[in-house]
Amino acid sequence: LLLPLQNASYAGVLASLVFYLRRTSTPRVLRQRNDEEEVLRIEGSIFFGACDYLQRLMRQCDRPRLVLDARQVNFIDFAGAVLLQQEARRLHAEGRRLVLRHARPQVREALGRQADEGCRLHYEG
Numbered sequence: 001l002l003l004p005l006q007n008a009s010y011a012g013v014l015a016s017l018v019f020y021l022r023r024t025s026t027p028r029v030l031r032q033r034n035d036e037e038e039v040l041r042i043e044g045s046i047f048f049g050a051c052d053y054l055q056r057l058m059r060q061c062d063r064p065r066l067v068l069d070a071r072q073v074n075f076i077d078f079a080g081a082v083l084l085q086q087e088a089r090r091l092h093a094e095g096r097r098l099v100l101r102h103a104r105p106q107v108r109e110a111l112g113r114q115a116d117e118g119c120r121l122h123y124e125g
Contacts, residue, residue, distance in 0.1 A: 025049035029057055037065035039101075043072040046080035046107075054080075058087050064096050067124070071102035081114035084121055092120040101125050 003011065027044025038061045046054065058066060068084075076084075088098040100111075102125040111121065 021049050026053050029054075031057075033063065036063060037067050037099075038063040039067045039069055041069040041072070045075040045077075046070075046073055046083070047075060047077045048079035051079050051083045055083055055087065058098075065099060066091060066096065067099045067101050069101050070104070070107055073104065073107055076107050076110045078114060081111050084111065085114070085116065085119050088120040088122075097122060099124055 024044060024047075027042055027046075027050050029043070030041040032039040032041070040057060040061070042054070044050065066087075084098070084100070091098045098120065099122045100107075101123075103111075103123060108123065115121075
């Protein structure tokens with residue numbers, strides 16, 4: 001009410017963007033563990049804004065197999081694909097395995113376009 005209409009519109013758009021990125025940069029992740037594997041069920045997109053958060057979660061896992069249950073993942077961008085490839089190579093170097101379970105076709109397709117020759121990411125379901 002105190003700002004000119006044009007400035008108030010810009011402030012509103014900027015505030016909406018900040019709140020949206022804050023909410024989507026920390027997708028909901030459910031964790032399940034057993035002796036052989038740790039399952040992270042991701043409920044949200046794997047995109048540049050969520051990469052740091054997801055990488056921290058993946059680095060906390062200590063089981064021989066890290067399974068990312070991706071049935072709720074609708075979108076993955078270039079940064080997300082690179083993150084998964086890097087983590088798959090890191091786990092492979094440690095004698096462990098990264099598995100993507102129940103990935104939707106569009107997610108698999110996006111990962112396939114970004115995959116390099118040293119990609120150690122495995123798929124299930």
